[in-house]
Amino acid sequence: MSDNTSTSENSERPSRRLNIDALKLHVLSHKIDVALWAIRIFTIIFTMGYFLPIFGTAHSAYYKALLSNAATSALRLHQRLGTVQFNRQFLAQLLLEDSCHYLFYSLIFIYVAPITLVLLPVVLFAILHSASYSLTLLDTLGQNAWWGARLLISIVEFQSRNILRLISFTEIVLMPLCVVLVLMGKAGLLTPFIYYHFLIQRYTSRRNPYTRNMFHELRILFESTAAKPTLPGFLRQALLAIVSFTSKLAPPQVAAAAPPQ
Incomplete structure (x- = not known):
């Protein structure tokens, strides 16, 4: 009697830990979401391969990371907009999508010499979104599945606001960097103008x-830095000139938007 009980308990424990059948059903019913998750994982792997070129070259890993980001953006656009339509309304809606922005981002830098900073927004977005969906997959497997992974995911989600701020800061810093790259001969003359539109x-x-x-x-x-009395005059003028020049290039003010979902 005790042997039968222990046997039944042992047979139940794996099913409680990993619900493989539920995972298979989830994958079949959410193919695009799972594909997005998988491509984002590859983006993270390729970015790691750029810094630690164990398999292949850093140059190859860099462009694979950009291509995987482009694939993610294109698939996300298909998910949100559906079939491509050749009309003005569809084009206007396309340009409003964040995924379209980062599809352009990949296309801009895929023709430029490798720049480490370019991969930062790509990999941070991949980590942020893949972590969110990884939690969904873990919940499908079972509530107690892989607590270590859940801990890492909770850290990413807790820092999501700071991650998004770092991404936005990197986007801004890359603008003057594009100009420097043109002067160094590592980017085409159109790169800063195209990136400005991005x-x-x-x-x-x-x-x-x-x-x-x-x-x-x-x-x-x-x-506030320029207003400090101890700041040298030439630095004050430089800071104010940067603010004035940037303000002239800024588009008209838009209404506040809700954070990305």
Whole structure:
């Protein structure tokens, strides 16, 4: 009797820990979401391969990370907009999508010499979104599945606001860096102009206000720094000139948007 009881308990424990059948059913019913998750994992792996080129070269891993980000953005656009339509309304809606912005982002830098900073927004978005969906997969497997992974996911989600702020700061810093790359001969003459339009799209994003907020925070920082009496005059003039020049390039103010979901 005791042997039968222990046997039945042992047979129940794996099913409680890992519900493989539920996972298979989830994958079959959410193919696009799972594909997005898998591609984002590859983006993280390729980015790691850029810094630690164990398999292949760093150069190859860099462009694979950008291509996987482009694939993620294209698949996300298909998920949100459906079939492509050749009309003005569809084009306008396409340009409003954050996924379209980062599809352009990948296309901009795929023709530029490798820049480490370019991969930062790509890998941070991949970590942020893959962590969120990894929790869904773990919940499908069972509530007690892989507590260590759940701990890492909770850390990412807790820092999500700071991660999005870091992404927006990187987007802004890359603008003057593009100009420097042109002067160094590592980018084409059109790269800064194309990236400027990308930055305008990020600034006017309806679902992600972080780039717009970061511009505002940087303006306050520069103006408060310039107002310090101990700051040398030439630095004060330089900071105010940067603020004035950036303000002239900024698009018209848009209504505040809700954080990205």
